[in-house]
Amino acid sequence: GACCSYRLRDALHPLWQSPLTIPGGTRQSPINIQWRDSVYDPFLKPLKISYDPTTCLHIWNNGYSFLVEFDDSTDRSTIVGGPLENQYRLKQFHFHWGAINEWGSEHTVDSKFYPAELHLVHWNAVAYPTFEEAVMEGNGLAVIGVFLKLGTHHEGLQTLVDALPAVKHKDTIIEFDVFDPSCLIPSCPDYWTYAGSLTTPPLTESVTWIIKKKPIEVDENQLEAFRMLLFTSDGEEEKRMVDNFRPLQPLMNRTVRSSFQ
Numbered sequence: 001g002a003c004c005s006y007r008l009r010d011a012l013h014p015l016w017q018s019p020l021t022i023p024g025g026t027r028q029s030p031i032n033i034q035w036r037d038s039v040y041d042p043f044l045k046p047l048k049i050s051y052d053p054t055t056c057l058h059i060w061n062n063g064y065s066f067l068v069e070f071d072d073s074t075d076r077s078t079i080v081g082g083p084l085e086n087q088y089r090l091k092q093f094h095f096h097w098g099a100i101n102e103w104g105s106e107h108t109v110d111s112k113f114y115p116a117e118l119h120l121v122h123w124n125a126v127a128y129p130t131f132e133e134a135v136m137e138g139n140g141l142a143v144i145g146v147f148l149k150l151g152t153h154h155e156g157l158q159t160l161v162d163a164l165p166a167v168k169h170k171d172t173i174i175e176f177d178v179f180d181p182s183c184l185i186p187s188c189p190d191y192w193t194y195a196g197s198l199t200t201p202p203l204t205e206s207v208t209w210i211i212k213k214k215p216i217e218v219d220e221n222q223l224e225a226f227r228m229l230l231f232t233s234d235g236e237e238e239k240r241m242v243d244n245f246r247p248l249q250p251l252m253n254r255t256v257r258s259s260f261q
């Protein structure tokens with residue numbers, strides 16, 4: 001539900017103004033996933049991903065990450081199955097990354113950070129009329145998290161990387177009209193799932209997280225391309241867009257389920 005009111009400035013995280021703790025928050029994200037504490041759930045279904053590459057609209061730098069946004073006016077790009085009761089529509093995907101390869105992901109696995117993490121954000125268009133309303137509801141959103149690890153060059157990611165110089169500054173946008181985000185999702189079906197929240201304001205507890213067990217591999221140049229983006233607008237003193245991840249949050253009374261044994 002909606003967080004109670006609180007004096008935001010007392011809890012702001014210096015880095016990018018996102019509160020460190022939400023008073024009354026019981027299902028905040030991100031969390032550390034302790035592999036041995038996750039519970040295999042045989043009733044979890046395979047996740048069914050159906051994206052139409054022509055629903056891709058543009059890439060924009062919102063001053064916190066770069067978002068690739070999709071036309072979510074119809075059910076052309078959706079996910080269904082997994083832990084989900086309904087079909088969810090793809091709205092956008094974006095990444096979180098570090099200044100160096102030692103950290104950058106939002107979630108950790110057995111306290112290990114990855115250099116970056118992809119989030120594909122979907123909303124429950126069956127139950128709610130708009131994304132903005134879904135953001136406020138416990139079953140409103142479903143986010144697929146994919147870890148990025150340093151390794152071989154990723155062909156599919158490169159088309160995205162080639163476009164980044166055009167969105168170097170905050171509030172810049174370019175058209176990006178065909179891209180299939182499923183090329184960024186590992187073919188291995190294994191995932192963890194838990195009830196969590198947005199990791200940026202409004203931090204609402206509306207996200208069913210689906211975290212893929214297998215990372216994708218990207219090379220150093222591709223990670224460096226993320227790090228040349230800026231938090232700042234053209235003309236302002238340049239601040240490199242790095243370390244745009246929220247600190248880990250307490251698990252509290254939650255169980256992480258796995259789709260695999």
Ligand SMILES: O=C1NC(=O)[C@@H](c2ccccc2)S1
Nearest residue numbers: 119121143197198199200201
């Ligand atoms: O997975 C997440 N990553 C973010 O930056 C958060 C967010 C906040 C608002 C809209 C979409 C995503 S929630």
Ligand SMILES: [Zn+2]
Nearest residue numbers: 094096119199
């Ligand atoms: Zn995110």
